[in-house]
Amino acid sequence: MTRHRKIDHPDDDNRLDSMAQGVLGKPVDRLEGPLKVSGLATYAAEARPSGMVHGVLVRATITKGRVTAIDRQAALALPGVLAVITDPRMVRYSAQGMADKGPKAGPQTVDYHGQPIALVVAEGFEQARHAANALHIAYEEEPAPVDPDAVTPEMPQAKQKAQGDLDAAMRDAAFGIDSTYTTPTLMAAAMEPHAAIAEWDGDNVTVRAALQMLASDRKQLADALGIELERVRLLAPYVGGGFGSKLGIAPEAVAAAIAAKELGVPVSVALTRMQEFDITHRRSESRQRVLLAAGADGVLTGIGHEVLVSNLPDSPFSEPVTQATPFTYQAAHRRIVHRIARVHRSCAGSVRAPGEAIGVTVFEAAMDELAEAVGIDPVELRLRNIPDREPGTGRPYSVNRLGDCLREGAHRFGWSQRRAPRERREGEWFIGMGVAAAVRVNMLIESRARVTLTEDGAKVETDMTDIGTGTYTILRQIAAEMLGLPVDAVEVHLGDTDFPPAAGSGGSFGAASSGTSVYLACEDLRTRIAERMGCAEAELRLQDGRASFRNDTRELRDLLAGEVLVAEGHVEPGDAEKQARQATWGAHFAEVAVSRYTGEVRVRRMLGVFACGRILNEKTARSQCLGGMTFGIGMALTEAVEHDPRSGHIVNRDLAAYHLPSHADVPAQDVIFLPDRDGFAGPMQAKGIGELGICGAGGAVLNAIYNARGVRVRDLPATPDKVMP
Amino acid sequence: MQTELFINGRVHRLEADARTTLLDALRHHLGLTGTKKGCDHGQCGACTVLVDGRRVNACLTLACMCDGSEITTIEGIGEPGALSPLQSAFIAHDGFQCGYCTPGQICSATAMMDEIAAGWPSHATGDLNAPVTTSAEEIRERMSGNLCRCACYPNIVDAILEVQG
Numbered sequence: 001m002t003r004h005r006k007i008d009h010p011d012d013d014n015r016l017d018s019m020a021q022g023v024l025g026k027p028v029d030r031l032e033g034p035l036k037v038s039g040l041a042t043y044a045a046e047a048r049p050s051g052m053v054h055g056v057l058v059r060a061t062i063t064k065g066r067v068t069a070i071d072r073q074a075a076l077a078l079p080g081v082l083a084v085i086t087d088p089r090m091v092r093y094s095a096q097g098m099a100d101k102g103p104k105a106g107p108q109t110v111d112y113h114g115q116p117i118a119l120v121v122a123e124g125f126e127q128a129r130h131a132a133n134a135l136h137i138a139y140e141e142e143p144a145p146v147d148p149d150a151v152t153p154e155m156p157q158a159k160q161k162a163q164g165d166l167d168a169a170m171r172d173a174a175f176g177i178d179s180t181y182t183t184p185t186l187m188a189a190a191m192e193p194h195a196a197i198a199e200w201d202g203d204n205v206t207v208r209a210a211l212q213m214l215a216s217d218r219k220q221l222a223d224a225l226g227i228e229l230e231r232v233r234l235l236a237p238y239v240g241g242g243f244g245s246k247l248g249i250a251p252e253a254v255a256a257a258i259a260a261k262e263l264g265v266p267v268s269v270a271l272t273r274m275q276e277f278d279i280t281h282r283r284s285e286s287r288q289r290v291l292l293a294a295g296a297d298g299v300l301t302g303i304g305h306e307v308l309v310s311n312l313p314d315s316p317f318s319e320p321v322t323q324a325t326p327f328t329y330q331a332a333h334r335r336i337v338h339r340i341a342r343v344h345r346s347c348a349g350s351v352r353a354p355g356e357a358i359g360v361t362v363f364e365a366a367m368d369e370l371a372e373a374v375g376i377d378p379v380e381l382r383l384r385n386i387p388d389r390e391p392g393t394g395r396p397y398s399v400n401r402l403g404d405c406l407r408e409g410a411h412r413f414g415w416s417q418r419r420a421p422r423e424r425r426e427g428e429w430f431i432g433m434g435v436a437a438a439v440r441v442n443m444l445i446e447s448r449a450r451v452t453l454t455e456d457g458a459k460v461e462t463d464m465t466d467i468g469t470g471t472y473t474i475l476r477q478i479a480a481e482m483l484g485l486p487v488d489a490v491e492v493h494l495g496d497t498d499f500p501p502a503a504g505s506g507g508s509f510g511a512a513s514s515g516t517s518v519y520l521a522c523e524d525l526r527t528r529i530a531e532r533m534g535c536a537e538a539e540l541r542l543q544d545g546r547a548s549f550r551n552d553t554r555e556l557r558d559l560l561a562g563e564v565l566v567a568e569g570h571v572e573p574g575d576a577e578k579q580a581r582q583a584t585w586g587a588h589f590a591e592v593a594v595s596r597y598t599g600e601v602r603v604r605r606m607l608g609v610f611a612c613g614r615i616l617n618e619k620t621a622r623s624q625c626l627g628g629m630t631f632g633i634g635m636a637l638t639e640a641v642e643h644d645p646r647s648g649h650i651v652n653r654d655l656a657a658y659h660l661p662s663h664a665d666v667p668a669q670d671v672i673f674l675p676d677r678d679g680f681a682g683p684m685q686a687k688g689i690g691e692l693g694i695c696g697a698g699g700a701v702l703n704a705i706y707n708a709r710g711v712r713v714r715d716l717p718a719t720p721d722k723v724m725p
Numbered sequence: 726m727q728t729e730l731f732i733n734g735r736v737h738r739l740e741a742d743a744r745t746t747l748l749d750a751l752r753h754h755l756g757l758t759g760t761k762k763g764c765d766h767g768q769c770g771a772c773t774v775l776v777d778g779r780r781v782n783a784c785l786t787l788a789c790m791c792d793g794s795e796i797t798t799i800e801g802i803g804e805p806g807a808l809s810p811l812q813s814a815f816i817a818h819d820g821f822q823c824g825y826c827t828p829g830q831i832c833s834a835t836a837m838m839d840e841i842a843a844g845w846p847s848h849a850t851g852d853l854n855a856p857v858t859t860s861a862e863e864i865r866e867r868m869s870g871n872l873c874r875c876a877c878y879p880n881i882v883d884a885i886l887e888v889q890g
Contacts, residue, residue: 270762273765
């Protein structure tokens with residue numbers, strides 16, 4: 001039976017608060033923890049089907065043009081080499097998240113430097129890797145722009161917004177800020193590189209891959225291969241991080257499937273770390289002009305956010321940098337400008353919190369500039385500009401906890417100890433504090449799950465993924481809570497398209513969307529148990545494997561009497577998402593030390609206060625926020641892709657030259673969740689969490705650098721050369 | 726070529742291409758996929774294993790260089806039901822999310838604790854004449870060869886401190 005619900009109205013019943021098991025929200029250890037700490041959780045490249053051979057992708061060494069000839073003789077003559085594959089169905093880059101179709105095919109047309117153009121397959125990995133270097137490739141090259149500042153950008157009408165007269169507001173303002181910031185190309189850089197193992201059984205293919213959203217990935221792969229959806233099965237039981245890079249089907253999965261069919265054996269294709277930089281989606285660099293007009297009291301009268309981002313010609317994605325700008329702060333006069341430079345750098349796509357990650361970070365740095373100009377406390381400036389209703393639309397907020405987060409954070413962090421810029425010194429080090437708001441839109445996506453109840457416990461099945469987000473554990477907790485079972489009595493099976501299709505992991509919507517589908521399936525099971533107890537579902541109490549209604553308590557085992565109950569839950573977004581502005585809220589606080597001699601910045605402590613609806617697991621939710629905050633440290637201080645100005649090629653394409661924060665860069669971090677419920681998000685009142693932590697975090701670090709040293713870095717990241725006054 | 730490897734207390738006779746790294750020998754030839762490939766260039770630490778008790782990047786080590794060596798991989802540190810104290814602490818402190826860097830973090834930390842116990846100093850050690858003590862700062866410095874993009878760093882430090890603190 002399927003329990004379907006479209007979220008057309010806010011659900012403020014808070015049913016989960018009255019369930020009896022008491023496990024939801026608790027810091028339960030990860031279900032798959034023992035497998036992960038002992039190396040037994042198997043990721044994409046870690047199956048070894050009999051007869052498997054290895055493929056290595058070959059990259060283009062021109063920026064734009066055509067492959068005119070590939071001389072394969074030298075490669076094919078090497079020991080173990082089985083094939084050089086250049087099938088026109090092979091794809092040039094990954095699909096954008098949730099696309100219905102495969103990404104652009106035809107690898108012999110080159111769109112960017114580093115694009116895959118062929119696959120060399122050999123019996124052994126070392127043989128394939130060596131042979132991939134032995135191909136002789138001839139190109140017909142065309143000139144192509146690679147510098148976003150050197151082309152005339154597109155300005156799609158639908159992406160421009162204006163209200164009132166911002167120019168007049170800027171002229172009349174007691175205080176105005178007009179600052180331009182730049183952020184570099186950034187990479188997701190998940191620790192597990194993309195990989196796929198494809199194996200055919202007749203006309204059916206099974207691909208084990210590193211993917212975040214199996215239901216749409218399956219459609220994309222079927223489309224790319226030109227076969228029916230039903231012939232494709234995807235497996236991704238464990239995924240070694242995603243951060244957006246594994247949203248869509250990618251070149252290695254398509255190539256592995258084609259090669260496996262052609263050769264009649266299973267084929268494994270894993271990207272090298274350098275290919276990971278070349279091929280996977282990058283977060284577009286941005287140029288952001290922020291205009292702020294304010295009265296003498298710091299109350300905003302005008303807000304402008306004008307951005308330039310880039311992508312390949314024809315790509316439907318452009319980094320939605322200003323996504324949160326329309327609803328974070330009030331001002332009568334507003335302008336959003338969105339420009340897209342069409343250049344032949346690699347394909348840009350979603351990376352953790354596309355839009356807000358860099359948009360909120362920069363906007364919050366500009367707000368710090370305004371606070372300084374007006375001469376009021378940065379926390380106070382923000383508090384004075386929190387709108388009552390969504391500016392522009394007049395819609396209510398589902399909830400708006402920005403003020404609460406700022407106040408709670410200021411109290412906990414000891415914000416009152418903050419001093420004027422350059423006033424606090426400890427020997428060589430200048431010490432400063434910074435604050436930034438955290439804002440991220442909240443979404444619900446259609447999702448299904450099946451829950452099976454037997455006398456031994458429950459089993460949850462869905463093609464949802466756990467990319468480190470805690471899905472296994474929270475789905476287990478939801479089912480345990482709803483069905484009154486100890487968590488150990490609930491199994492969870494994910495990452496297999498044979499299971500009901502889920503939202504997938506992306507856009508922070510995974511937990512609430514797939515969680516609600518499990519909730520609904522369990523609601524159906526509860527109804528059927530209640531019938532056996534002779535009561536209404538709402539009157540039923542389930543706890544520790546027992547069902548109770550008034551004085552009647554029975555073992556679930558006896559009620560089932562050997563029967564197996566199966567239910568499917570199916571949630572869809574509805575009108576509720578139009579009735580109110582839904583977002584998640586937070587505040588970041590950072591303390592940094594800046595060396596007066598070297599400009600080195602050390603983050604000394606960080607606090608994030610967040611309100612994102614019901615917390616499903618305090619432990620895994622906190623870890624998600626730690627991860628986001630640390631992405632913020634990287635964005636503020638160390639991470640930047642360098643493009644070759646001639647070819648657009650990513651020069652620093654490895655982890656020695658693209659600097660992720662390491663242990664020594666990350667101090668003690670605190671995360672606080674405010675108790676929160678948002679009925680507009682559905683019957684669980686739970687919202688997204690995976691991306692909120694990154695939104696604005698880097699801004700708090702930049703603002704702390706200003707407070708420490710009096711240096712305003714507007715060209716991210718704030719490397720020592722830029723921090724030296 | 727033929728190499729004899731002693732892995733987790735068992736002898737493995739490997740017949741492989743001379744170019745095979747210890748990492749690929751484990752993953753492709755011996756079915757020990759607990760050791761992870763994150764970069765293949767010694768930059769991320771996901772492939773950290775113990776060779777004769779010392780932590781090394783298996784991706785920078787050719788399998789044939791380890792002929793006769795004692796190798797411990799994550800599978801040899803502990804298994805579900807018989808986890809090492811450090812593995813258990815990683816679970817309790819949520820010292821991982823996606824889990825991909827985790828075997829490397831745990832192997833690295835296992836050897837690091839021995840290095841501290843043996844009195845090896847690090848960049849974070851203040852007094853070279855005093856005994857080295859375990860502190861969050863020492864752990865952060867010594868574990869910086871192991872990247873975690875999920876960024877469970879504070880949790881990893883807590884897990885290690887619980888075991889050795």
